[in-house]
Amino acid sequence: MPTATPIIEVRGLVNAFEDNVIHRNLDLTVRRGEVIGIVGGSGTGKSVLLRSILGLRHPDAGSVKVFGKDLTKLNDDERRLEEQRWGVMFQDGALFSALTVAENVQVAYREHLHMPKLLMDELADVKIRMVGLRPDARDLYPSELSGGMRKRASLARALALDPEILFLDEPTAGLDPIGAAAFDELVNNLKHTLGLTVFMVTHDLDSLYAVCDRVAVLAEQRVILIGTMDDMMASDHPWIREYFHGPRARAAQKSR
Amino acid sequence: MHRVRSEARPVNSSGPATLEIEDEDGTLRVVAHGDWTVRSVMAIDQRMRHLAGELPASGAAILDIADVGRLDTAGAWILRRTVEEFELHGIKCTLEGMDESEQTLFENVDSTPIPEPEVTVKINPFIYIAGRTGDGLIGVVGEFLRIVDFIGQVFLAMGRLVVKPSRLRLIPLVHHMEKAGMDAVPLVCLLTGLIGGVVAQQGATQLRQFGADVFTVNLVAIIFLREVGILLTAIIVAGRSGSAFTAEIGSMKMREEIDAMRTLGLDPMEMLVLPRILALIITLPILTFLADIMGLIGGGIVVMLMLNMSPDSYIARLQEASDFWTFGVGLVKAPFMALMIGLIGCRAGLAVAGSAESVGSQTTRSVVQSIFVVIILDAFFALFFTAIGI
Known part of the structure; x- marks a missing residue:
């Protein structure tokens, strides 16, 4: 169950590419144990927000605190320790193409924990099965995987160190409806078994209904609304109305 | 948790x-x-x-x-x-x-056992070596056949171009002529000038022992105009542009751009391969000419310094030592080498499959193959020209 303790706190975030301001004084709080969905039109800076939280982009102003710490203020070693407490699944998987699926999962074990080979193999197999990949996929290279398998393999890598926060960038984009539904189910399952906090950038209305405790809407360079799906439905902001009451939204709602 | x-x-x-x-x-x-x-x-x-x-x-x-x-x-x-x-x-x-x-x-944390990977049976090392050799040989033959196939396709595309010259993509052609030709001029000039100097200096030191140091000019003229000028230029271009062709076309292949072209009814041969190969065929002879000149200048400077020869007598000796065909033999080879470098570079690019790693390995392969082919081709030309007595 989500508790009130914030795990991610974004305050007054400003991001701009030259004259193009993406975020202006953006505030966002993610609570421990919740699944939060980030929605917004193209170009509203969902990915930039994600990259700012992950420290891949240095914000032009404002602070980002994860686990109560401002990562930009930590030294390299401290930051590396904090980074091991989250897992990230990039949109196209971003698997290391020179490594097999199992080796991709083991990267963190090998680099951070210096784990014996046998245990490393066992744990990689546990993760691979956990994300619903066929066990024999362990020895395949990323170029030999289908899009859906690549996403699952990437999820397995993100889960390698049993992170506290899982970042998902468009996890169901490019999956067929059955695969997408299975992925939602998987995220739900992981949340319950591992007690994860999930930060999910998505456009998939079915996913929003199926797994998100709260939804944050990015527009007008900030978070204009954050709340449950019911709050979204009740809002009369024109973009939110169009998004959650459009024809595809109605279909997704009907199927609940 | x-x-x-x-x-x-x-x-x-x-x-x-x-x-x-x-x-x-x-x-x-x-x-x-x-x-x-x-x-x-x-x-x-x-x-x-x-x-x-x-x-x-x-x-x-x-x-x-x-x-x-x-x-x-x-x-x-x-x-x-x-x-x-x-x-x-x-x-x-x-x-x-x-x-x-x-x-x-x-x-x-499910633990269904994974089927054990098949245990590799220990085999006789001689059979293993024979197997590897066979595999390698089949690989080489296959590669050769694919190159021949590709050459055929390129010539077909060139044929279509001859029939209908308006299909020539002029802008990419000029673009690649600039990138592969113009931009290579400083490097080619510098290197060939230096090598020309080195050849002259080594030659002069050795020939002085026989009191034949004036023949240094003959040495520089013949070795540069016939062999070194073209060979050095072709190797530089293979390393510079052959690799670039492979990497460019390879990453386009990886991002499915080539497939996108085909679905839009565009011919990658015409759009990508021909402009590159033609650009090389046009620019490599020009680069070779520049290389020859720079080699003679580099050699000349050394000869003038070491042998106290005046520029006038250097040029006069050059004219005695070489005729048009000394120069022509070198230049005639250039378009053939350009064709091979372009073919190999573009083919390796189109052979990229799947991962970024493949781009790397194909680029390596393209450079190695084109330098190899350039040297083999040069050897064949040497035999040929000797046979016809030039």
């Missing part, structure tokens, strides 16, 4: 994972302490792995995890593995002190 703490239970321990093993009337009681997480389980992994083997069959074991602080998938996996190991040995094993969330976790 944070465990839910019930009132009845004492505060759980944290810190490194430890074990306490007690023997209670034939029942093994394993009490776990500390955090059982991916960071800490390495300490008890080996111990837990050997537990089952230490007990006589038909014994019993209890795993007590009530005192465990944090449990994650790694810890849960070790528990599950141990329980299954016990059961495999016919030992009854019970888990104690597991709460609801730990139970779910335990059930989720």
Whole structure:
């Protein structure tokens, strides 16, 4: 169950590419144990927000605190320790193409924990099965995987160190409806078994209904609304109305 | 994961994972302490792995995890593995002190055995070597056939161009002429000028011993105009532009741009390959000409300094030492070498499959192959020109 303790706190975030301001004084709080969905039109800076939280982009102003710490203020070693407490699944998987699926999962074990080979193999197999990949996929290279398998393999890598926060960038984009539904189910399952906090950038209305405790809407360079799906439905902001009451939204709602 | 703490239970321990093993009337009681997480389980992994083997069959074991602080998938996996190991040995094993969330976790670390990878049978090393050699040979033959196939396709495309010259992509052609030709001028000039100087200097030192140092001019003229000028230029261009062709076309292939072109009814041969190859065929002779001049200038400077020869007499000796064909022999080779470098570079690019790594290996292959072919071609030309007496 989500508790009130914030795990991610974004305050007054400003991001701009030259004259193009993406975020202006953006505030966002993610609570421990919740699944939060980030929605917004193209170009509203969902990915930039994600990259700012992950420290891949240095914000032009404002602070980002994860686990109560401002990562930009930590030294390299401290930051590396904090980074091991989250897992990230990039949109196209971003698997290391020179490594097999199992080796991709083991990267963190090998680099951070210096784990014996046998245990490393066992744990990689546990993760691979956990994300619903066929066990024999362990020895395949990323170029030999289908899009859906690549996403699952990437999820397995993100889960390698049993992170506290899982970042998902468009996890169901490019999956067929059955695969997408299975992925939602998987995220739900992981949340319950591992007690994860999930930060999910998505456009998939079915996913929003199926797994998100709260939804944050990015527009007008900030978070204009954050709340449950019911709050979204009740809002009369024109973009939110169009998004959650459009024809595809109605279909997704009907199927609940 | 944070465990839910019930009132009845004492505060759980944290810190490194430890074990306490007690023997209670034939029942093994394993009490776990500390955090059982991916960071800490390495300490008890080996111990837990050997537990089952230490007990006589038909014994019993209890795993007590009530005192465990944090449990994650790694810890849960070790528990599950141990329980299954016990059961495999016919030992009854019970888990104690597991709460609801730990139970779910335990059930989720599935352990269906993975089929063992097929054990490679030891084979006779001679057969192995023969096999590798055969594979290699088949690979070389296959590669050769693919190159021939590609050459055919390129010539077909060129044929279409001859029939209908308006199909020539002029802008890409000029673009590649600039990139492969113009931009290579400083490098080619510098290197060939230096080599010209070096050849003259070495030649002069050796020939001086016979008192024949004036023949240094002949040496520089013939070696540069016939061989070194073209060879050096072709190798520089193979390294510079052949690799660029492979990498450019290869990354386009990887991002499915080539497929996109085909679906739009565009011919990648016409759009990508021909402009590059034609650009090389046009620019390599020009570069070779510049290389020849620079080599003669570099050689000339050294000759003038070492032999105190005046520029006038250097030029006069040059004219004596070489005729048009000394120069022509070098230049005639250029378009053929350009064709081969372009063909190999573009073909390697189109052969890229799948990963970024493939772009790297194809680029290496393209440079190695084109330098190899350039040298082989040069050797054939040398034989040919000797045979016809030029």
